[in-house]
Amino acid sequence: MSVPNNKAIQHNAPIAHLKANDFKSASQAALQDAPLRRALAKATATFKQRRLGALEEVADWEALRTHGRAIKDETLSRLDHHLVRFVDQATARGTQVHFAATREEACTWIADLAERLDVKTVVKSKSMTTEEIGLNAALEERGLHPVETDLGEWIIQLANETPSHIIVPAIHKSRESVAKLFEERLGAEPDLDAIRLTQLAREILRGSYLEAELGVSGINFAIAETGSFLVLENEGNARLTTSLPRVHVAIMGIEKLLPRWEDLETFLRLLPRSGTGQHLTSYQSIFTGPKRNPEDEGPEEVHVLILDNGRSKILDNDVTRETLACIRCGACLNACPVYAQVGGHAYGSVYPGPIGAILTPQLAGSKEAVPLPGASSLCGACRDVCPVKIDIPRILLHQRNEVTRKLPMHAPFERLAMKVFARMARTPGLWHGSLTLARPFLRFAAGSSLPSRALRRMIPPLAAWSKKRSLPAPARHSFRQRYRRKNS
Amino acid sequence: MSHKAANKVRATVMDSIKHALRNVPAAQSAPPQIPGRPNPMDSVKDLTHAFRTRLESVGGQVHLVPDACGTRDLLRTLVKSNDWQEIAVTDSPLVAQATDELDATTFQGSKDIDRLACCSLGITGVQHAIAETGTLVLFSHAEAHRLTSLLPPVHIALVDQSQIVLGLGEALSIAHKVDGGEPPPLVTFITGPSRTADIELTMVTGVHGPRELIVILIAPDSF
Numbered sequence: 001m002s003v004p005n006n007k008a009i010q011h012n013a014p015i016a017h018l019k020a021n022d023f024k025s026a027s028q029a030a031l032q033d034a035p036l037r038r039a040l041a042k043a044t045a046t047f048k049q050r051r052l053g054a055l056e057e058v059a060d061w062e063a064l065r066t067h068g069r070a071i072k073d074e075t076l077s078r079l080d081h082h083l084v085r086f087v088d089q090a091t092a093r094g095t096q097v098h099f100a101a102t103r104e105e106a107c108t109w110i111a112d113l114a115e116r117l118d119v120k121t122v123v124k125s126k127s128m129t130t131e132e133i134g135l136n137a138a139l140e141e142r143g144l145h146p147v148e149t150d151l152g153e154w155i156i157q158l159a160n161e162t163p164s165h166i167i168v169p170a171i172h173k174s175r176e177s178v179a180k181l182f183e184e185r186l187g188a189e190p191d192l193d194a195i196r197l198t199q200l201a202r203e204i205l206r207g208s209y210l211e212a213e214l215g216v217s218g219i220n221f222a223i224a225e226t227g228s229f230l231v232l233e234n235e236g237n238a239r240l241t242t243s244l245p246r247v248h249v250a251i252m253g254i255e256k257l258l259p260r261w262e263d264l265e266t267f268l269r270l271l272p273r274s275g276t277g278q279h280l281t282s283y284q285s286i287f288t289g290p291k292r293n294p295e296d297e298g299p300e301e302v303h304v305l306i307l308d309n310g311r312s313k314i315l316d317n318d319v320t321r322e323t324l325a326c327i328r329c330g331a332c333l334n335a336c337p338v339y340a341q342v343g344g345h346a347y348g349s350v351y352p353g354p355i356g357a358i359l360t361p362q363l364a365g366s367k368e369a370v371p372l373p374g375a376s377s378l379c380g381a382c383r384d385v386c387p388v389k390i391d392i393p394r395i396l397l398h399q400r401n402e403v404t405r406k407l408p409m410h411a412p413f414e415r416l417a418m419k420v421f422a423r424m425a426r427t428p429g430l431w432h433g434s435l436t437l438a439r440p441f442l443r444f445a446a447g448s449s450l451p452s453r454a455l456r457r458m459i460p461p462l463a464a465w466s467k468k469r470s471l472p473a474p475a476r477h478s479f480r481q482r483y484r485r486k487n488s
Numbered sequence: 489m490s491h492k493a494a495n496k497v498r499a500t501v502m503d504s505i506k507h508a509l510r511n512v513p514a515a516q517s518a519p520p521q522i523p524g525r526p527n528p529m530d531s532v533k534d535l536t537h538a539f540r541t542r543l544e545s546v547g548g549q550v551h552l553v554p555d556a557c558g559t560r561d562l563l564r565t566l567v568k569s570n571d572w573q574e575i576a577v578t579d580s581p582l583v584a585q586a587t588d589e590l591d592a593t594t595f596q597g598s599k600d601i602d603r604l605a606c607c608s609l610g611i612t613g614v615q616h617a618i619a620e621t622g623t624l625v626l627f628s629h630a631e632a633h634r635l636t637s638l639l640p641p642v643h644i645a646l647v648d649q650s651q652i653v654l655g656l657g658e659a660l661s662i663a664h665k666v667d668g669g670e671p672p673p674l675v676t677f678i679t680g681p682s683r684t685a686d687i688e689l690t691m692v693t694g695v696h697g698p699r700e701l702i703v704i705l706i707a708p709d710s711f
Binding site: 039042043046058059060061063064066067070071073074076077078079080083084093098099100101105149150151152155168169170173174175178194195197198199201202205206210226228234235236237239240243244254259261262263264265266268269276278279280281282283284285286287288289290291292296297298306308312313315316318321 | 494497498500501502504505506507508509512513514515516517518519522523524542546598601602605621623628629632634635638656657660661663664670671672673674675676677678679680681682683684685686687688689690692694695696697698
């Protein structure tokens, strides 16, 4: 399934290309897309299995998660202090630090810089934050030529689509469709295999690297103590992006900080294992300022752009603040039974899956993403795999609550129904009596006979609920009845 | 953006963060004990073995040699059998020593990027290696490794057994203060060849960086 990428920034929503309110129709379309579902099933199963393999070698994974979360809590609770420290330390080492309150400000700042440097080609390594702000579209509007260099991101850019997974952006595309894309857009030979496709990407992108004078990367972790930052990857494209161009711009959300250099150790054990199931990705680069002598390698200028774009609002909420502890590993996507069925595009946000379901409404406003908190069975798999123990189901419930409160039409009826239910549940006689009465009715309604199906369709809430689900039939006798009979 | 406007944006963002945290008590500092560290190893031989096993598990090739002579012999054999003509090297004196008798042209990679982009092999030293993860650790202030370890399709790294440290913690702790009490402009960790699985999860090496990573490890204790 592909979502066409509208070139212009469509509206002022804080997330680029946001279509989260189409979740229902988009997920239904995804469910009909057999190749997509095969790709998703393979990918999510593979990543889940690799992650488990990578955890086995760690003596105490739980202690590691607890430690990672403690560092994040410490950071978030004094984020102002750590940010000031980061700015001071980075500046002292020659890095230029800038802020952007909104995505427009961030895009404008980068485009202005490119114009000031008089560059046309901008090479980019993979960064979810640049996807969030819609950087490519904004640069193109200003006549610049942004080139994604991560293979998956480049495929997506050539196909004019948006990523469907945080770690593997082109997870939804088959080898055949990539081969066809390269044939159409690059004049490649037909039906190349994955190795030849990758080689072709290497050759073409080398050209872009050698001509680009501005490289844009993301940041995985920034260190307040030294003003340094770390980028993790497997391909080497982030190393090229940050080594060849004269100027390096790294962009991060305000929450990417860690207080101390030594904190990297814990997150280097947590992130690759959770993301791709590797004990370490092929490359980590830790940057501390530009090159010091003209004859050295590396960029002459290093800029860090720190983005708020709604994050301080999330910080201001005691219930949902922990959303900002996320390190974007993607483990919750792979673990989620909903994501595994519908894929990333259905969420209509660059942040899909369970983390996207809680992050998107908070960044963009709950009105822009009404269905997302409902896109979960609350099974808790996301919470269990999260390397920093974010309680995603709890936040989803909180957001459902908020959404329901704002629905004036449904609220009185639901409130009354819940009141009646609460009274029944608290009155044992009433509870057992009504269950005894309801049991044969529910058994009939759950049946597959024609009258049963007709009945299901006639009762409005049951009709809506059972449209996509089978109604489970209650047992003939309750547990209490059977227990009593057995013991009498 | 003018200086004044930039300061205003910074103040806006910082004020919203301060406002958001106005009633939030400072969370306790994370405990200083770092979990998940590897068990200590007694001998250099064990460290060498762990490093080698780890790196080979992700597709790196590791050759053990007993001494510097072994390195030179092996390099000569590899260069001959692969017919490598143009070889980029770093400014490391160890690399210069190991390559001075090669039957090929060598040049300093960081000084000629166009030539580097076309050559078939880059040879670097390393500053440290990590047994826990099979990782090479390079510092930009110690060796101009940035592009020579990245652009050519094959990267050969020369390592001495004395450079192997136990874990990520030890390596990070060295890197933290290594450049006159500071981190160097760039710390690079390399664990295996460049790889991608972006097309149907098919593993392909050499997407942007080297498709082959060969480590020649001087390890007298392992002989």
